Amino acid sequence: MTDNRMQVNLRNVVLDVLMELNKPDALSHVVLGNALAKYQYLNKQERSFITRLVQGTVERQIELDYIIDTFSKTPVSKQKPLIRSLLRMSVYQLKYMDSVPESAVCNEAVKLATKRGFSTLKGFVNGVLRNIARGLADVSYPDKDKERSRYLSVKYSVPEWIINMWLEDYEGIDIEHVLSGFNKERITYIRCNTSKVTPQELVTHLEDEGVNVAKTELDYVFAISGYDYLGDLESFRNGEFQIQDISSVMAGEGDIIKPDDYVIDVCAAPGGKSINAALKAYKGTVDARDLSDYKVAMIESNLDRLEINNVYTKVWDATVRDESVVGKADVVIADLPCSGLGIMGRKPDIRYHATPDKIENLAKLQRQILSVVWEYVKPGGYLVYSTCTLNRMENEANVKWFCDKYPFELVQEPINVIPKEQSSDGFFIARLKKRGIYNGKNV
16 A cells, blocks of 8 residues: 555646546536545545645636736647646646645646656746746736726636626625635534434544534534544444535524424435434424436435435436325425535536526526425425525525415525635525415415
8 A cells, every 4th residue: 555655646646637627517526536535545635635736726727727828828728638737736836835845836747747748848838837936926917996807707716707697696795705705615514413412422422533523503513624534433434413514404494394294305415405304303204306316326325324214215306296295295395406606615616617598597497396396385384495506596586486476475584695705605595385275274
């Protein structure tokens, strides 16, 4: 094992991951996760280097390209894919990784260019990177006052059309604070499996394993840090908690889910909201559904580890009406497919995959699903509509459309969880109650 470790060039691993991400539909968290699993024998510091360099390069891509174009006669758009990825990861090290010497960045980049079959371009790589190293502090960004959206796009590496959409949708909110929040170091939040341990018992077990634990506003949700690998934690293997962002847990809050309720989660993978519901409806049952065998298997894997026994899984297309559950659910959770702009901090490549057309199509899909699943709710029951995105088309506009068309009303004003210089995910939650006659009474 030691010999294998000695042969691993960490920057070469990063370059492999970045090249894999050039493929259509490749997802950074999946590709990076696979690479870390392959090199699990590396120590924590080495794996952290790979993780930070991959995530940082993807997260800061627009800014990195802007810097490269400032110094390179050949623009980024016309460079070979490997050279482009190599320069991006090298510039990220120069700008954001102070512990890495400039000479090491430049020399290693030249070696990698040669090793990967681009020895004729090693002079280009060396020249561009050394010019950037000398002039990085003097790079001139777009004028913040005259070109606000352009400045924010480059400074925070978010496509300009998203910036403009947010400036229009969230007037009165400092968008720069939101963007800054996405670039904060991610906090790992966990939800205690209260069917196995009490929150205090979980804290004790985690601290005994050397994990730092911080409380949140929910007494069964904690922020953890200081661990190496989740799979090494006995408390994780024993199913004492699940990873779940606090904004996601909030979708099941508000005393909507009661102990003996029947809950249907119509787009449930990977299962966090279903499990949260099951722990609240501990005398009831939860149907956790999703579109494919693969997604349902993800749910079942989490259920098995946590040993949750009141959740039943089913492969089901949420756009197709299920006659067997019409009018039977106390609560329907509709955490629907969305553009994911609220979780760019965790999955930075989302910002590059999104387009205005995709958002419009997703909003239509959300309405299509809502037009089916509302019938599952019994009169007086609840539908929780949530997304992990930030835009009015998928959020407020869809809720207004739904309440205008179907017999539902908001229990309270929708919740918009916006990062605002925090490291939580962005999230939207609307809790709606179904009007009608139940047991001879208006509800």
